[in-house]
Amino acid sequence: MRKFFALFVSALLLPSCADVSAAMFAGSDGTYNFKNEWLDPEYHVDESKIHLMDFQSDEDTIYALYVGDIAQIASDTIILYLHGNASSMDNFWETAGLFANLGGPHHFGFMMYDYRGFGWSTGRSTGAASMAADYDAVVAFLESQGLTSDRLIVVANSLGSLPAGPAAAGGSRIPIDKLVMEVPQSTSNIIMQNATGLSLPSSMITSYKFDLGKNMADYTGELLWMHGTADDVAPFETAEAAMQQHNGSYYQEAVYPDMGHGLRWDIGDTEWAGTILDFIRR
Amino acid sequence: MVRSILSLAVIFLAASCTPTKIIVPLEQGQWQVGLTQGRPQINDGFLPVIGGYAAKGVSETRTNYGGVQLSSLLLGAVQLEGGQVRSWIPQDGLKPGVSWSYGGQAFMSTRDYAFRFYPETGINAYWEKGPHILNASANTWVDPTWFLADFNRGQIIAPSLSAGYRLRYKWIEAQVEYKMLNPIRELHIPQADIPSTAGLGGRGVYYGIAINF
Numbered sequence: 001m002r003k004f005f006a007l008f009v010s011a012l013l014l015p016s017c018a019d020v021s022a023a024m025f026a027g028s029d030g031t032y033n034f035k036n037e038w039l040d041p042e043y044h045v046d047e048s049k050i051h052l053m054d055f056q057s058d059e060d061t062i063y064a065l066y067v068g069d070i071a072q073i074a075s076d077t078i079i080l081y082l083h084g085n086a087s088s089m090d091n092f093w094e095t096a097g098l099f100a101n102l103g104g105p106h107h108f109g110f111m112m113y114d115y116r117g118f119g120w121s122t123g124r125s126t127g128a129a130s131m132a133a134d135y136d137a138v139v140a141f142l143e144s145q146g147l148t149s150d151r152l153i154v155v156a157n158s159l160g161s162l163p164a165g166p167a168a169a170g171g172s173r174i175p176i177d178k179l180v181m182e183v184p185q186s187t188s189n190i191i192m193q194n195a196t197g198l199s200l201p202s203s204m205i206t207s208y209k210f211d212l213g214k215n216m217a218d219y220t221g222e223l224l225w226m227h228g229t230a231d232d233v234a235p236f237e238t239a240e241a242a243m244q245q246h247n248g249s250y251y252q253e254a255v256y257p258d259m260g261h262g263l264r265w266d267i268g269d270t271e272w273a274g275t276i277l278d279f280i281r282r
Numbered sequence: 283m284v285r286s287i288l289s290l291a292v293i294f295l296a297a298s299c300t301p302t303k304i305i306v307p308l309e310q311g312q313w314q315v316g317l318t319q320g321r322p323q324i325n326d327g328f329l330p331v332i333g334g335y336a337a338k339g340v341s342e343t344r345t346n347y348g349g350v351q352l353s354s355l356l357l358g359a360v361q362l363e364g365g366q367v368r369s370w371i372p373q374d375g376l377k378p379g380v381s382w383s384y385g386g387q388a389f390m391s392t393r394d395y396a397f398r399f400y401p402e403t404g405i406n407a408y409w410e411k412g413p414h415i416l417n418a419s420a421n422t423w424v425d426p427t428w429f430l431a432d433f434n435r436g437q438i439i440a441p442s443l444s445a446g447y448r449l450r451y452k453w454i455e456a457q458v459e460y461k462m463l464n465p466i467r468e469l470h471i472p473q474a475d476i477p478s479t480a481g482l483g484g485r486g487v488y489y490g491i492a493i494n495f
Contacts, residue, residue: 185472189432194470197440198423199431200398203391204359213433233472241433 025125025159027118030088034065034096043097049106057137058130060116060123064138065089067100068109074146077280079153080138081112082160084183088119098269099155102277108153113138115163127208131163132171139167143174153280155180158234158261165215177221177249180276183261184225185234186242187211194235213242222250224279228259228266252279301333301459301488302444303347304367305406305417307381308339308494314455316492318349335363343369347385360390365402378407387423400425400440415448440464442483450494457490 032052036044051066068076079099083092089112099110115134116123125131142152154176156164161184168176185191188202188210202209216223225243229236236255243253254275259266301318308314313336320331335349345367354361365385373379384403390396404421421442428436446459463469465482479485 187432190435191472193431193435197437197464197467197469198398198400199425199427199429199436200389201391201394201396201430203394203396204354204389205357207393232470235470238433238435 025115025117026085026087027115027125028087030090030114030119032063032090032120034093038093039097043094043101045097045100046106055137055141057116057134061121062113062116062134062137063120064111064113065096066109066111067096068106070145073109073142076109077151077153078109078111078142078147079155080142081110082154082156082164083112084158084160089114090119098273102273111138111142128166128210132166135163135167136173139172139174147174149175149177152176153178153180155182155276156184157182158184161185161212162210165210165212168221169215169218178280179219179221180224180226180279181243182226183228183231183234183263184212184239184243186238187213190238213245216243216246219246220248223248224252224254224276226254226263226275228256228261228263230258231261233261301457301461301490302404302406302419302421302446303335303349304337304345305381305408305419305448306379306410306415307343307345307367307369308337310339310342312339312494313337314492314494316455316490318488318490320486320488358392360392361387363387373408373410378409381406381408398427413449413451415450417446419444437467441466453494455492455494457492459488461486461488
């Protein structure tokens with residue numbers, strides 16, 4: 001018994017231990033070869049409006065893509081897209097093309113960025129702080145170009161819901177008033193609890209704690225939640241429980257029976273884009 | 283993506299399933315010290331989770347044990363277990379012997395010191411012949427803090443069913459066990475597949491090696 005007690009105490013004194021938060025992120029190198037040749041013709045963009053840029057986020061450099069006229073950020077409505085858990089923005093170039101043609105060619109400005117450790121962005125994403133800093137670095141640029149809250153649309157896909165939640169709950173220097181949560185996660189605890197079947201908190205394995213339900217309760221703006229009931233990455237039931245905490249000015253659900261985590265591919269671009277466009281224009 | 287799957291898989295293994303330590307109580311005064319490697323299946327592969335334990339026969343019918351899950355420790359959670367195995371019905375020819383166990387699993391986060399304790403109990407049917415021991419076991423963890431799970435998704439019991447073989451020869455014991463994990467719940471790891479037995483819960487194979495003295 002004394003030996004076990006000693007082991008127990010020594011474990012408490014471990015200066016550091018493995019944290020799975022970094023390993024949960026799937027970032028890797030990217031090519032950033034953003035060309036029309038990789039897009040379906042219907043999503044071609046004016047290649048002169050493709051801008052690859054970088055920003056400082058703490059000690060790291062974040063790479064972002066803007067599609068549109070930078071000079072018109074002061075007057076355009078801008079879609080800020082927080083991408084899902086894939087290696088880099090390369091995986092979302094087609095999504096960028098779709099958004100750049102939403103409502104007509106270059107009707108909206110479009111921006112996305114790679115979190116630390118994704119694509120060319122340096123460093124490693126480690127949790128809420130790094131994700132918030134990266135988000136802020138990008139939004140600071142948009143603010144400096146004259147973007148205001150009434151023209152900012154944030155669209156968060158899967159992993160992107162993690163930084164979007166706290167940002168919507170008051171953590172964005174440009175307050176968010178229109179938010180699309182596409183196939184969001186729910187809470188860090190739920191991931192742990194669904195994996196174990198026990199009431200274990202996520203702090204057993206990671207310091208990355210998130211609670212999108214609480215974020216939505218604190219978010220006062222408009223929310224569109226899109227989810228498939230057969231999502232095996234972000235379970236529908238828990239995402240629903242989190243999103244329905246929303247108590248803001250407008251709430252809309254777009255629920256698709258038997259559709260999975262790749263929602264846009266499952267329901268088709270027309271339905272996907274139409275739902276988002278209707279929400280933006282309402 | 284692979285890293286994501288591996289990491290979360292390890293969590294799953296470390297947290298919710300540990301191999302059965304003692305099936306047939308040890309002789310009074312006898313010690314057994316062992317290492318176990320849990321291998322629950324994630325996607326197409328099996329991943330190792332390592333734990334250590336010590337057990338002592340405190341009487342002819344009772345054996346106390348305690349263990350630590352080393353993999354949990356690496357992830358920042360102290361996971362200790364302890365309990366007792368008691369002989370209930372002795373083996374009579376082909377009629378199996380029966381033992382039952384009770385104890386608990388304690389988890390504590392080294393990050394925020396969150397603590398959870400899960401009492402557990404189990405029953406083992408075994409056939410022992412010479413150095414060979416076959417067993418079939420049922421075990422359940424009890425979650426007294428099920429209400430702390432987010433969105434009311436907690437459950438009070440987390441059962442498992444297992445079958446195994448042990449070779450207890452002189453001072454060494456080798457163990458292998460197949461386990462059906464939490465068949466009353468759909469286990470889920472983002473971006474990973476958890477194979478089940480007959481569509482129920484998770485499944486895994488565990489190995490152990492121990493010395494007796």
